[in-house]
Amino acid sequence: MATRIDGKAIAADVRVNVAKAVSELPSQPTLAVILVGEDPASQVYVNSKVKQTQECGMRSLHNVLPANATQDQVEAEIAKLNDDPEVDGILLQLPLPKGLDADSAIEKISPDKDVDGLTEASAGRLVLGKPGLRPCTPSGCVILAKRALGNDLSGKNVVVVGRSILVGKPAALLFLAENCTVTIAHSRTKDLAAVCREADILVPAVGRPQMLTGEYVKPGAVVIDVGINRIDAPERGEGKTRLVGDAEFDSCEAVAGHITPVPGGVGPMTIACLLQNTVLAACARRGWNIPDILNS
Amino acid sequence: MATRIDGKAIAADVRVNVAKAVSELPSQPTLAVILVGEDPASQVYVNSKVKQTQECGMRSLHNVLPANATQDQVEAEIAKLNDDPEVDGILLQLPLPKGLDADSAIEKISPDKDVDGLTEASAGRLVLGKPGLRPCTPSGCVILAKRALGNDLSGKNVVVVGRSILVGKPAALLFLAENCTVTIAHSRTKDLAAVCREADILVPAVGRPQMLTGEYVKPGAVVIDVGINRIDAPERGEGKTRLVGDAEFDSCEAVAGHITPVPGGVGPMTIACLLQNTVLAACARRGWNIPDILNS
Numbered sequence: 001m002a003t004r005i006d007g008k009a010i011a012a013d014v015r016v017n018v019a020k021a022v023s024e025l026p027s028q029p030t031l032a033v034i035l036v037g038e039d040p041a042s043q044v045y046v047n048s049k050v051k052q053t054q055e056c057g058m059r060s061l062h063n064v065l066p067a068n069a070t071q072d073q074v075e076a077e078i079a080k081l082n083d084d085p086e087v088d089g090i091l092l093q094l095p096l097p098k099g100l101d102a103d104s105a106i107e108k109i110s111p112d113k114d115v116d117g118l119t120e121a122s123a124g125r126l127v128l129g130k131p132g133l134r135p136c137t138p139s140g141c142v143i144l145a146k147r148a149l150g151n152d153l154s155g156k157n158v159v160v161v162g163r164s165i166l167v168g169k170p171a172a173l174l175f176l177a178e179n180c181t182v183t184i185a186h187s188r189t190k191d192l193a194a195v196c197r198e199a200d201i202l203v204p205a206v207g208r209p210q211m212l213t214g215e216y217v218k219p220g221a222v223v224i225d226v227g228i229n230r231i232d233a234p235e236r237g238e239g240k241t242r243l244v245g246d247a248e249f250d251s252c253e254a255v256a257g258h259i260t261p262v263p264g265g266v267g268p269m270t271i272a273c274l275l276q277n278t279v280l281a282a283c284a285r286r287g288w289n290i291p292d293i294l295n296s
Numbered sequence: 297m298a299t300r301i302d303g304k305a306i307a308a309d310v311r312v313n314v315a316k317a318v319s320e321l322p323s324q325p326t327l328a329v330i331l332v333g334e335d336p337a338s339q340v341y342v343n344s345k346v347k348q349t350q351e352c353g354m355r356s357l358h359n360v361l362p363a364n365a366t367q368d369q370v371e372a373e374i375a376k377l378n379d380d381p382e383v384d385g386i387l388l389q390l391p392l393p394k395g396l397d398a399d400s401a402i403e404k405i406s407p408d409k410d411v412d413g414l415t416e417a418s419a420g421r422l423v424l425g426k427p428g429l430r431p432c433t434p435s436g437c438v439i440l441a442k443r444a445l446g447n448d449l450s451g452k453n454v455v456v457v458g459r460s461i462l463v464g465k466p467a468a469l470l471f472l473a474e475n476c477t478v479t480i481a482h483s484r485t486k487d488l489a490a491v492c493r494e495a496d497i498l499v500p501a502v503g504r505p506q507m508l509t510g511e512y513v514k515p516g517a518v519v520i521d522v523g524i525n526r527i528d529a530p531e532r533g534e535g536k537t538r539l540v541g542d543a544e545f546d547s548c549e550a551v552a553g554h555i556t557p558v559p560g561g562v563g564p565m566t567i568a569c570l571l572q573n574t575v576l577a578a579c580a581r582r583g584w585n586i587p588d589i590l591n592s
Binding site: 103121123127129157163169181183184188195 | 482
């Protein structure tokens with residue numbers, strides 16, 4: 001029976017370290033969040049980011065544009081924040097209202113303030129192994145794997161299932177930078193179960209509820225489940241739903257050595273890594289040393 | 297006994313297609329090559345590129361800076377070519393003389409003219425699956441694999457051995473874009489031979505002469521050998537040397553289905569892909585349709 005990896009507790013640890021790091025800095029880093037429109041889910045996410053930013057001792061700028069904002073207005077807001085020397089990180093809350101081009105807007109964020117790690121330059125720096133801001137969710141996956149197996153992941157076989165630009169590909173590159181042997185599998189992969197059973201660390205990131213059963217897991221492996229899928233849960237009452245991962249939890253838990261639950265696994269790590277990126281961006285921009293606690 | 301993949305002949309085919317494509321364009325694309333100093337090997341490479349550019353019907357600009365050129369002078373030359381509307385591709389011949397920062401200079405090349413595919417933006421576009429200029433040697437590997445197996449590589453298991461920014465990582469991303477299941481192996485990989493024997497397409501790119509023997513090859517697999525290593529060849533006479541790949545040719549040839557020789561395999565493809573990139577850059581910059589022959 002696998003040990004559960006408590007993403008909520010580990011994310012809280014990361015935030016404590018971020019707060020300690022912030023307290024050692026010459027001044028407060030600032031994270032600016034841009035919300036376009038009034039999508040209720042986005043408002044919840046943004047409020048959560050603002051709250052956690054402030055709890056870590058950082059300054060939060062919360063910029064709201066109307067739902068009918070034009071592309072030019074969104075990009076002008078980004079340009080203003082790029083030019084503001086007090087702003088260390090810029091986050092454009094996605095999705096944008098229909099008619100706006102998110103890719104084009106993201107590309108306007110200065111790579112040095114791109115705390116989501118989504119720009120071409122950030123992706124390029126990741127491939128080229130140059131210093132830069134790494135995407136948050138994949139960074140969270142690496143931290144969780146290290147909590148399970150120790151800091152040295154060298155030589156571990158990692159299988160990432162899914163090749164999205166938000167998770168699959170950057171996760172593969174981040175585990176590669178940890179000296180893992182990395183396989184990227186996907187919908188075209190032949191005998192996916194056999195490929196997955198080679199993994200010491202299995203990272204399902206496809207968005208298909210409970211697709212990977214225990215048959216896909218090598219005994220003792222670490223399962224870092226990135227999927228967050230809402231499914232019907234009639235057992236909880238009519239019309240009820242619940243969240244599940246890409247891994248079928250019970251059968252995987254029976255085989256794995258460590259496994260992240262959904263919810264409460266990878267999910268909470270994303271904002272924690274965003275906060276950490278904001279400190280890293282501030283240090284790089286302002287020429288500060290990175291506090292030791294973030295290097296551990 | 298494996299079929300030999302004739303890189304020289306395939307590169308010639310690519311050049312013929314590039315020349316046909318050029319003849320269909322409204323005007324001549326231009327490739328600018330910058331050579332700093334008088335390194336004899338670099339002069340040979342540059343002359344070869346200039347000659348092949350012209351043979352394909354394109355215009356070649358050959359810019360030579362003295363060996364004692366400063367970083368500012370190199371970057372000013374790049375800036376001038378970036379601003380020149382007639383220039384479609386810019387190639388900075390590497391290595392640069394000691395004291396110059398190649399990374400910094402490359403980063404000054406406009407991504408739209410980065411026909412070597414080496415800038416952060418080009419690498420980022422590759423990860424993000426956006427249109428852009430792809431690195432030449434890895435592109436050549438994909439073409440060679442397609443010549444052996446047909447254009448649809450979907451579902452093939454690819455193992456890239458080596459994770460360099462010039463070859464290993466971009467090759468992995470390019471085969472991933474062809475819907476292959478891709479594993480990146482390297483010096484820290486455990487039981488490398490077993491990992492390699494899973495490959496339908498094996499791409500050694502480590503720069504270690506004859507490191508991969510037939511034991512690393514699945515019967516019938518395609519071996520695309522990127523390594524070019526010079527070793528002593530006393531059998532050819534005192535002080536003589538010869539070129540070998542990262543694969544031990546004879547033992548691999550006995551097991552593989554297809555294999556590239558060294559020399560005459562991947563090597564000739566690099567310049568051919570550079571020429572193709574110059575046409576693609578010209579089309580993208582000038583709003584021309586890409587001639588069909590380059591899409592085939």
